[in-house]
Amino acid sequence: MAIGKLYGIGVGPGDPELVTIKAARIIKETDIIFAPKSRNGKPSVALNIVQGIIDERETECEILQPLFPMTEDKEELDKSWDDAAQMLFEKLETGLDAVFVTLGDPTIFSTFSYVSKRLQKMGVEVVLVPGIPAMTACSTTAGIQLTEQDDIMVVVPKVDERLPKILPYVDTVVAMKTSRHLDVLEECINKDPREKEIVSVQNCTMEDENIVHGFVDNKKYFSTSIIKFKKNN
Amino acid sequence: MAIGKLYGIGVGPGDPELVTIKAARIIKETDIIFAPKSRNGKPSVALNIVQGIIDERETECEILQPLFPMTEDKEELDKSWDDAAQMLFEKLETGLDAVFVTLGDPTIFSTFSYVSKRLQKMGVEVVLVPGIPAMTACSTTAGIQLTEQDDIMVVVPKVDERLPKILPYVDTVVAMKTSRHLDVLEECINKDPREKEIVSVQNCTMEDENIVHGFVDNKKYFSTSIIKFKKNN
Numbered sequence: 001m002a003i004g005k006l007y008g009i010g011v012g013p014g015d016p017e018l019v020t021i022k023a024a025r026i027i028k029e030t031d032i033i034f035a036p037k038s039r040n041g042k043p044s045v046a047l048n049i050v051q052g053i054i055d056e057r058e059t060e061c062e063i064l065q066p067l068f069p070m071t072e073d074k075e076e077l078d079k080s081w082d083d084a085a086q087m088l089f090e091k092l093e094t095g096l097d098a099v100f101v102t103l104g105d106p107t108i109f110s111t112f113s114y115v116s117k118r119l120q121k122m123g124v125e126v127v128l129v130p131g132i133p134a135m136t137a138c139s140t141t142a143g144i145q146l147t148e149q150d151d152i153m154v155v156v157p158k159v160d161e162r163l164p165k166i167l168p169y170v171d172t173v174v175a176m177k178t179s180r181h182l183d184v185l186e187e188c189i190n191k192d193p194r195e196k197e198i199v200s201v202q203n204c205t206m207e208d209e210n211i212v213h214g215f216v217d218n219k220k221y222f223s224t225s226i227i228k229f230k231k232n233n
Numbered sequence: 234m235a236i237g238k239l240y241g242i243g244v245g246p247g248d249p250e251l252v253t254i255k256a257a258r259i260i261k262e263t264d265i266i267f268a269p270k271s272r273n274g275k276p277s278v279a280l281n282i283v284q285g286i287i288d289e290r291e292t293e294c295e296i297l298q299p300l301f302p303m304t305e306d307k308e309e310l311d312k313s314w315d316d317a318a319q320m321l322f323e324k325l326e327t328g329l330d331a332v333f334v335t336l337g338d339p340t341i342f343s344t345f346s347y348v349s350k351r352l353q354k355m356g357v358e359v360v361l362v363p364g365i366p367a368m369t370a371c372s373t374t375a376g377i378q379l380t381e382q383d384d385i386m387v388v389v390p391k392v393d394e395r396l397p398k399i400l401p402y403v404d405t406v407v408a409m410k411t412s413r414h415l416d417v418l419e420e421c422i423n424k425d426p427r428e429k430e431i432v433s434v435q436n437c438t439m440e441d442e443n444i445v446h447g448f449v450d451n452k453k454y455f456s457t458s459i460i461k462f463k464k465n466n
Contacts, residue, residue: 010369012253020365021257022250107372107379114381128373132253132363136243139340140361146340148347152395153388154403155380162385162402169395170387 004092008112010105010131011049015205018132024053032098036068046101085118105133135174138201138224159184173227179219195230237325241345243338243364244282248438251365257286265331269301279334318351338366368407371434371457392417406460412452428463
């Protein structure tokens with residue numbers, strides 16, 4: 001029997017209406033749904049986003065929630081991705097297709113990619129479906145343009161020694177998960193002499209969304225800051 | 234009478250299924266639809282994407298297609314944006330809401346932003362709805378990860394003297410509209426000694442989509458190249 005196909009589906013930032021029509025259709029048509037959760041006892045954020053779509057299904061589906069711990073411990077992460085890949089493979093081996101729902105987009109800082117690589121090595125066909133990424137969800141929510149004309153934009157997940165070297169040549173910085181590196185980010189941005197506009201968005205399009213002008217000084221995980229440098233001309 | 238509200242809606246890269254549920258709902262509920270076209274006699278690409286959604290409407294709507302010429306002549310562009318803003322304002326003044334459909338996302342290199350600025354100055358409330366941007370449409374279509382772990386990504390609309398300065402510090406480059414600057418882009422990327430993977434996508438998710446490994450040497454307008462540098466560690 002042929003091995004089932006795996007859909008890696010981006011479900012966007014949080015608002016269930018920001019799922020695409022394509023993602024919704026595939027979620028309704030596929031029999032097995034994988035939704036990662038970060039902690040036992042805490043529901044999967046990605047699953048919450050598509051629960052309404054699942055409720056509209058005419059047939060039952062199986063929902064599995066593998067644990068993807070929020071840790072930077074490489075060994076622990078590797079083990080969780082191995083386990084998830086194994087769990088998925090056992091289902092796909094029965095010939096059924098499966099969906100893996102992931103926050104934002106599956107090609108931008110998505111944990112799905114690590115599981116996907118393992119499954120591709122095992123011979124599984126993976127089809128990616130794009131989702132609204134955090135950065136454009138944040139910019140549209142805040143009503144701020146990310147790029148216009150010949151603007152160059154840089155996206156950084158964590159500030160290291162490279163950002164100060166890039167900074168003079170870019171017009172827009174999108175700093176993701178800023179709670180992990182707020183002090184260095186703020187220091188680095190403030191050193192740039194150009195006039196700038198800074199907007200931070202936390203839990204974008206979720207119920208407790210928070211939009212702040214400037215940086216925010218709390219530890220919410222889903223925090224993105226957009227820094228736009230003004231041009232002289 | 235209150236002035237109507239303007240929705241700036243991203244309709245994604247081309248596949249009508251890559252429109253969000255939210256965008257589809259607003260397009261079905263709003264009475265006036267603006268869809269820019271680049272040439273007289275040539276249908277609006279954005280309108281084509283949502284035509285199926287418009288056909289599902291229970292009530293009629295008015296569709297207007299202002300001309301946004303593909304030119305770099307600043308005076309000609311300014312005039313077209315002024316004209317479009319005026320055309321839109323006259324409709325919004327009647328108290329009706331309007332939708333402006335734009336390819337990709339309204340905050341990433343979108344001509345909508347220039348019209349939107351003019352209307353905001355005239356007192357119009359503008360609400361942005363994100364769409365799948367070209368870059369993640371291309372990466373998912375090509376099955377390539379844009380960013381993982383601590384990768385830094387840079388997005389450039391046109392190659393100038395800044396790219397060689399940024400290049401050594403980034404892991405991923407997304408070069409948009411590459412037909413405008415292919416020679417300099419190729420030269421610049423080839424100078425980087427790192428091992429790299431290059432994928433180019435033209436007319437992503439449209440009927441004549443073309444995925445090529447390496448750069449492409451033709452003049453299609455919607456061409457995006459993704460360059461991923463491999464890490465030594």
